[in-house]
Amino acid sequence: MTFHQLKIFCQVVESGSVTRASQVLGIPQPAATRAIRTLENEWGLALFDRAGRGLVLNDHGRLLYDYAKKVLTMTEDLQETMTSRKAEEDSSISIIVEAASHLFPHICTAFSALHPQAVFRALHRESPGQGGTGYPLRLFSSRERPTDPDTVVLADEEIKLAVPREGPLGDREVIRLAEVSQMGFVSLFKTRGLRQITDYYCQEAGFQPRIIFETDNTTTVTRYVSSGHGVAFIPILTWPAEEKDLQVHLVSVTQPACRRFINLSLDQRSGLSPYEGLFYDFLIDYFKKLQA
Incomplete structure (x- = not known):
């Protein structure tokens, strides 16, 4: 039968x-x-x-x-x-987000405008780590350029120092990191990838940053500095422009030069859905335009 x-x-x-x-x-x-x-x-x-x-x-x-x-x-x-179910899987985009988390919703909105059927599964993770089961894409930052063949560098991003515009450093364009060793820092939690990178640079400059305000919110970091308290490390590409236009002044840092790489890795074992493949290419193009 x-x-x-x-x-x-x-x-x-x-x-x-x-x-x-x-x-x-x-x-x-x-x-x-x-x-x-x-x-x-x-x-x-x-x-x-x-x-x-x-x-x-x-x-x-x-x-x-x-x-x-x-x-x-x-x-x-x-x-x-x-x-x-097959159509849902084909249009799903599963990604671990460890960097550029504040910019990520803007990226997704831009992609959805081109592909309205896209369904995002974004796992926001504070601590840097390897890929996760069922999440073939991973957006993360690193201090050094990755050598993994399954990882592409999306951006080479300068990290500037945010200082109060009306403060003693408000007219500086360049500063050696050691010059602020005695100042209080406004920072993300120690588990965040950016914090680990900037802590390393402070160590290279010969000091451990004195944290006066610690948060998991990027908006709060900038606003606290704009109120006239402390200094903070600010990535210039991935923190939205509207949050840089407050009462803060951004100073380039030397000795050491502070930068980070924004990277996208692919877990070959998981494979990509059709929409994940489109999003992979979209991210590369998006960051290329962001740096233009």
Whole structure:
């Protein structure tokens, strides 16, 4: 017994004849007749009573018809569900976000304008780490340029020092990092990738930053400095422009020069959905334009 045979059987019942059922299904009449006979032989029961040239559904046939309709309905529902699931997977974008988290919603909005069917699954993670199961893409930062062949550098980003515009450093364009060693720093939590990078630069300059305000919110960092308190490291590309236009002045840092790389890695083991492939290319182009 096959789904095809059950479909033919139900159509014969509903059409009232093998001839009309064959026409509806677009199959030769002998093929429909064979399907009915195969079902009768398999069960050892006649499904129709023959009345001259016509067929009359008997009790056995009615029983099979009731079950066959349920089976075919469930099969159609299953097909629709699996087709929908496949379409959802094809349009899904699963990505771990460890850097540029404040810019990421803007990126997704721009991509969705081009691809309205896109569905994002973004895992925002504070601590830098490796890929996650089911998340083939990873957006992260690093102090050194990655050498992994499955990682592409999206941007080489300068990290400037945000100081109060009306403060003693408000007219400086360049500063050695050691000059602010005695000042209080406004910073992200130590688990954040940016914090780990800037802590390294402070160590290179010969001091450990004195943290006076620690937060997980990038907006708060800039606003706290704009109120006249402390200094803060600010990535110039990935922190939105509207948050740089407050009462802060951005100073380039030397000795050491402070920079970071924004990277996109691909977990080859997971494979990419069609939309993840599109988003991968989109991210590369987006950051290229951002730096232009």
